[in-house]
Amino acid sequence: MPPNARRTTLADIAQAAGVSVATVSKVVNGRGDVAPHTRTRVQELLHQHAYLAPVFRHTGAVESPTIEVQFKGGLTSYVAETLEGIVDSAAELGASVVVSKASLAPHWARNLATAGRRAVIAVTSVYTTAHLNELARSGLPLVVLDPLHLPDNRVHSVGATNFAGGLAATRHLLSLGHRRVAYLGGPAMAVCNQARMHGYRAALEAEGARVPDAYVRTGDFTYESGLLGAGALLDLREPPTAVFAGNDEIAVGVVESARARGLRVPEDLSVVGFDDTSVARMASPPLTTVRQPLREMGATALRIALRLADGEKAESHHLELATELVVRASTAPPREVPPAPG
Incomplete structure (x- = not known):
């Protein structure tokens, strides 16, 4: 969005739908006490006007931004420690985090945007071109942690050396x-x-x-x-x-x-x-x-997601944090020094 462009507001959507601002707010926040036909009409207008919920700004919060964090497979130690870094950083910066398993159902990105998500962080999830196109249409930036594949240039990522x-x-x-x-x-x-x-x-x-x-x-x-x-x-x-x-x-x-x-x-x-x-x-x-540095990687991804959600640019499309060898008890000299293979 250009710096001086006017952001679509809840009042704009409410006027177009012929309902109250409170009703639109309920739809945005996923409340259930809205008639189905009204909900559908409001969701269509939110998508049509590319409505973006107010986001956190470092100069003074309007309301807490919500970041969607998705992961695939089981909740392994790797995923858990990464999530800990994301959640801790969100608490420090006044953001909210919703954690889910990646399903990538039809219209998933539009539904996230309608629900007020401001960005998506994926923990090694694989996204197709179709998924990325839907994210682009929804206006939601994507940050991938430790990507399994070389990311599209529309994707920001955080990894390690x-x-x-x-x-x-x-x-x-x-x-x-x-x-x-x-x-x-x-x-x-x-x-x-x-x-x-x-x-x-x-x-x-x-x-x-x-x-x-x-x-x-x-x-x-x-x-x-x-x-x-x-x-x-x-x-x-x-x-x-x-x-x-x-x-x-x-x-x-x-x-x-x-x-x-x-x-x-x-x-x-x-x-x-x-x-x-x-x-x-x-x-x-x-x-x-x-x-x-899994926790640091998660925290870095959260900070990048917030900057992108606020319309700012990230310093780089891919950041790598330093790795470090930690020597414990599972390594020792061989009993006999063997010759190099071959």
Whole structure:
């Protein structure tokens, strides 16, 4: 909206619909005490006039803006810690947050706008071009946390330095004397997975170590994927002495798969995770992992969403926060320093 353009008000919608401002307000806020035909007429006018609810401004709040936060799948430690960062930041900035599972039903974006949402934050959710087009028509900006795919230029995103994290994890294992190091990651085409894997490869190649194809496996960011993938790695004729896992849940699956084979971590197998969620801290042994600043990422996404909702521009379409290696008890030197594979 141009800086001097007049924002459509509830009074404008009420006059056009021939109802009271209170009735329009009830529709905007999802109240049920409105006749169905009246609700439909008001919703049509709200959409027609691209009505945008008043938003928070740093110079003095008119009313608290509401941000929709969507996630897919289960409420994992990753999602929970990210949500904590979003909610804490919203409390500090006087915003409201509604958390939901992404369904992407027909007219979902228009319905969110009608209900007074000012922006959408998605935790790794995948949006198609059709979804993005609907968001654009509704006037709702979208911020994606740790995007699985390279985002459209209409999408703002927040992630972490995944390549640097993969590099640091693998260098740590190399510094301990490991040369047979495997990578067990998430979805093959996920941007974050590719960056972590490239960091892993770069560290090994810098040491002149070839990476056998069998040492690189992809799957899902789940405990079950760690169990299955580690089983395949440990059953190789020449198994790795260390595994860099694409996230903490995969890493815990690796530890359990090793334990089921009578191997001890870290005495027989070193394991490094990624994220530094509560899973890493409660694992047995506690995981060496790459800390992804999940709470800070959530807080950053919330601040960007509020700026976009207020008609401001974000500094960048994609921001990356720094990762950090956290060394705990799941890594140690190999019993014997093995030769580099190949």
